[in-house]
Amino acid sequence: MNALPEFWRSEVFHPLSVHFPIALLFTALVFKCIALFYKRETFRLGGSILLLLGVIGSWVAIYTGNLADGIVARTLCDPTILKDHENFAYTTTWIFTVAVMLDLICYFFSQQLGTLALWVKRLTLILLLIGNGFLMYVGHLGATLVYQQAAGVYVPTEDCQEFE
Amino acid sequence: MKFFKTILFTFSLLFIVACGESTDVVESGTYQGKVKEVEVEKTEIYVTTDDNKTLELYFTEATKLTKNGETVDFSMLKENQKVEVTVEKTGNRLDPISVKIME
Numbered sequence: 001m002n003a004l005p006e007f008w009r010s011e012v013f014h015p016l017s018v019h020f021p022i023a024l025l026f027t028a029l030v031f032k033c034i035a036l037f038y039k040r041e042t043f044r045l046g047g048s049i050l051l052l053l054g055v056i057g058s059w060v061a062i063y064t065g066n067l068a069d070g071i072v073a074r075t076l077c078d079p080t081i082l083k084d085h086e087n088f089a090y091t092t093t094w095i096f097t098v099a100v101m102l103d104l105i106c107y108f109f110s111q112q113l114g115t116l117a118l119w120v121k122r123l124t125l126i127l128l129l130i131g132n133g134f135l136m137y138v139g140h141l142g143a144t145l146v147y148q149q150a151a152g153v154y155v156p157t158e159d160c161q162e163f164e
Numbered sequence: 165m166k167f168f169k170t171i172l173f174t175f176s177l178l179f180i181v182a183c184g185e186s187t188d189v190v191e192s193g194t195y196q197g198k199v200k201e202v203e204v205e206k207t208e209i210y211v212t213t214d215d216n217k218t219l220e221l222y223f224t225e226a227t228k229l230t231k232n233g234e235t236v237d238f239s240m241l242k243e244n245q246k247v248e249v250t251v252e253k254t255g256n257r258l259d260p261i262s263v264k265i266m267e
Contacts, residue, residue, distance in 0.1 A: 070206030074222045077255030083187050083220065 011152035024054030
């Protein structure tokens, strides 16, 4: 009889950690867009905090993804999807990392930057837009790995004996 | 208009960069090439074949790693070593059956 595997397996930490940066980075973009029209500190500073937390979360997701990779890749029918997922995840995380750096520069050195600050803000927004496009694609690839190839998923036996 | 062109250009450029380090899928068989990268923690290697394809190989319990006819430990694998790999294609996954270190 098959024994039900332990839930807290290495590969489980990735799906547990990926949804935070997805939500945070998308909301950061929404806040920054609203801040273009409503000059309220809530949206400007709120967007920056969400972006920073999202980037930290992204690097955590990269770490947990690397933990899962070595285990999951051996069971997939098409690991090339996993490779694309990994490559795009790194690119996405670097896009947001650059965006957060520019945002921090703007926050702390806006006086010194003068008119250049406006261009840095525009560039940050462009990176957020592009980053969110990449983020959707990375999420889509991750979802296909789980729902089409059962990546990291325990598939119960037909008679469900391990649950008795 | 210029703003959207800039976004489109940057997006395309980043997309190309993101696609960069891809791997190839080949038919079951024996291939010779060089070890491009060794990932010890994942017992995984990348091999660049003589026809310039990159194979990503995750060792399984059944993978035989040999040098001069003798079974050797995974730690013997180093970058740029010449190897001969026999792989079995399952779906789009390449399972290494055997890896021979040639030098």
